[in-house]
Amino acid sequence: MPSLKNFAITYDDLHNYGIFSEGDTVTGKVTLELEKQTKIESLSVKLKGDVKVHWTEQHGEDSHTYSANRRLFKEKHFLITQETKDTRLPAGVHIFKFSIGIPLGNMPSSFRGGSGKVVYKLEARLCRSWRFDRTDEKEICFRTKAFPNINRMxxxxxxxxxxxxxxxxxxxxxxxxxxxxxxxxxxxxxxxxxxxxxxxxxxxxxxxxxxxxxxxxxxxxxxxxxxxxxxxxxxxxxxxxxxxxxxxxxxxxxxxxxxxxxxxxxxxxxxxxxxxxxxxxxxxxxxxxxxFWDSPHTAGGAIGGPSTSDFPAPVSFVSPYSSATSATSQYPASAAMYAGAPSMCSVPEQINAYGYPFSSSSSASVLHPPPPATLLHPPSSGQAHSQFSSTPPTYNTLEVENDHFAPLPSGVSVPSAPMMTENFLSQTDEEPPSYEILFPSSNGSNPRPK
Structure with missing residues (x-):
């Protein structure tokens, strides 16, 4: 009797309309249903984007085939790493949650044509001893927001x-x-x-x-x-x-x-x-x-009105999108994820963080959450003080290195510009003083020679 009864990957629709863009986080779960206790070598989730072109032309009796591939990006996270020895899962339903961030960049939108396509896919892979690898994949809809000269549209x-x-x-x-x-x-x-x-x-x-x-x-x-x-x-x-x-x-x-x-x-x-x-x-x-793409949450569209979108704007153009994070996302993306750091499930050495709470019941559903965000790059006390200090600097302080402020020396004040209350060129109608009045001769009697 085969030990694997069901293996599937599903993802959460972002903002309930199922479209993803640069910087978004794809969250979901991998469901693994076992008939009996099974030894697992590795379980991974991969998010990738590819462009493929292929067509054939007939020239007389000869045919020529043209093809090209472009890998846009690939993010692979292990839910059960290969370094983990003797990972045995009991019979039952096991659910592994994942969270993968789409990198920022100028990437084409999803497309399928007669001779080419742009495809973004999620793929789950299960590796077992002496068994063929089991995979399941889902295609996601990607729409880019990086269009040049968007304000001229x-x-x-x-x-x-x-x-x-x-x-x-x-x-x-x-x-x-x-x-x-x-x-x-x-x-x-x-x-x-x-x-x-x-x-x-x-x-x-x-x-x-x-x-x-x-x-x-x-x-x-x-x-x-x-x-x-x-x-x-x-x-x-x-x-x-x-x-x-x-x-x-x-x-x-x-x-x-x-x-x-x-x-x-x-x-x-x-x-x-x-x-x-x-x-x-x-x-x-x-x-x-x-x-181009406009979020359904944008009021009046990208051209005609103000924006209330939940998407951050890429650097390549002036976007109507704001930087707020959606409350409907189960795993909000952190600042480290947008900067290219690993996401919450990308730390294989922290495999014990998953816990693997095995159940003795064969019909039990075991939930395996991703590791907490505190496992990733915790900020030092000095960085936390400099980034989250609640005391703003005042005008009588001097900024020095390491974001510390020292008071100005006693008796030193911040200079201010003089106030121009009137036009000094039109203060009087009198003629300017003569040269003799300003620069009298040394003997006081001889006028300036003409």
Missing amino acids: NFQQVGSTNKEVGIFNKGTVQMDVTVDRRGYVPGDSVLINAKINNSSSKDATPKFSFIQDVEYRVKGNTKHDKLVICREYRECVKPQTLKEHTFSLTIPPDTPLSIQNCDILSVEYRIKASLDISFSFNPEIVFPVVL
Whole structure:
């Protein structure tokens, strides 16, 4: 009879909407159900991000395959270390909690395309003697907040085109289009205003499309995929007619974000406004746009209003997010974790901190919490005093090294700038004194020679 009945990893939805970003902490548990007492060599949890590109092209009778991989990051924590000897778990259900921090950095958002993908995964691995390793993994949704020039995303875009219709001078068609912004969040509505002046003898039908362009790159070879996310036709403009259209084009909420920070895969978006004219080349205007992520807790969006988000802003751009930690997170991230230090479960030598409270009952559920935060890098008394001193410095003290303050010597005061109460250049209308009055001669009688 096999000793392992169930092995699974689950994670907690951050803020109840299941999206993670830079600096967030992924918490969850590994459930291990045993039919009998089992010797465990190691139990680990790994969080990783990878970019993979792969496609095949046919050139005559030959086919060429192009592939590339990029490892974004990997964080591995041991719940039961390999150094622990004779770790035996009794029959029953054992739950191991974990907490892993996503490192800060400029990483692309999750994406799956026809020839490539950006994937972030949690993986639990159980190693036993004389048994194949047992693994279970879950994919998490990652959306980056690191977009450059995010404050310029609310600028309008204006475009115009003028085209002659027909070969035998049958008139012209002019179209002026305004798009309300440059950047959007999935689920937003794009406000479009179009003015069409049809001075030709043909009908012109306005068409507006939201298009996704994906490019895959491997050693100088590229592959392009184009996908029309949504499209809308407006009322036909008859010959010798001037018409204006104002409407909204809604972006689907599940549309992937733009990817501009990966060397082997990029995702870009554009809005194309065109006129369908029979037997003629269709005039068109193209507006590049960016899809970025805005937390659902942000009031009014990243562009339109103040922020109440629970996410810290990365250094690479001015973000609407604040630095508060969510109360719904079971294991709040510490300052050491954001600085790159190990998280609460990343100290293998402290294996006794887990306790392993084995139960004699075969149906018991044993909870194995992570080690307490006090096991990690406790601050010294001097550091704690300098960082958390409640007595602020006063103006009559002098700052010296090690954040200590010494009083100024007696009789020494802090100088202050003089108060200018009036314009000293206009204090009097009298003429300035003459040279003789200021500098009299040595004998007192001879005036200055002229």
